[in-house]
Amino acid sequence: MTPSHLLALLPPPELAARVQAFHVAHGLRDAAAVPHITVKARSGLDAELTWAQRAREVVASHPPVTVTIGGPRLFGNGSALYLHVDSPDAVRLHVALLDAIQPAQRFGYEGPHLTPHLSVALARRGVELPALLAEAQAVFADLETDPVTVTAHEVALMRKPGPGGFYAPVEAWPLGR
Template identity: 60%
Template sequence: MSASHLLALRPPPDIEARIVAFREAHGVRDSAAVPHVTVKARSGLDNDLRWLDLIPAVAAATPPVPVELLAPRVFPNGSALYLPARSPGAVRLHLALLDALRPTRRFGYEGPHMTPHLTLALGRRDMNMDALLDAARQAFPPPLTFTATELVWMRKPGPGGAYRPVQSWTLGGTPDP
């Protein structure tokens, strides 16, 4: 199986440390090991990496993105425990990336209805999501706010791997020539 790519906003070190500590305390080990708010996943982000040429201009044209992390929730299908991210700027960045990348196939969650979020834990059969949700409510009383100043390319090497940062671009910065 091949690598997967996504583009994300990262929280500042203090919020990241709280999330990492929560995951460690609850034995969570999954592909969301590095805390992030995904703004563009997979479609159009092929392993040929030609899309990388388009990203600096989108980042340069996008001002820093305010993010407000809200009370923890579990997706209705139980696939993940997450912090919803209230961020019109993240949605605008997502739409700008879709416009630049023009993927031949889009996922149903892409577009203006995209729900920005920060995954705390992916659902597994052996995980009690109700108990984990209760613990997350205690650990992350809303709101947590930050302003993202970089767009980050994250790569997962394959199944069982975790997304890790590869490269970043300053939001509102000047694209490299």
């Protein structure tokens, strides 16, 4: 099993706890078990971490990232239920990381058109995302009318041990001041 990595912003602990409680209440176990907002997906992030020094330099030179987390949505392709994130700062950091790492192949959603989000549930067998959306709209209704705005001062290096595992933080890299 080869581990995979990603770089992410972590939501406030209170919101992370709410998302994790939603996971427990609905028996969800997937790669998004630890709530996070991905700023660089696994493309180009090899297990040997040959990219890590370049990524650390980008993070260290980038100012803190402001994110506004709103209500639940479904991606049009049906891949995930997520909390909407509005953050031009996160997109700028994402593009800077892409420019520094230069992955040989990118996922189609990577680039300046990235949709920042906080995954709540990923599509998989036995998971009915449209039904979960209705539940999430009730549980996270407050975020629809009163989104949470926070400023992240670090980026988490997250690691997934292999298929069937979940991403968990292994290091925190401070953003520049």
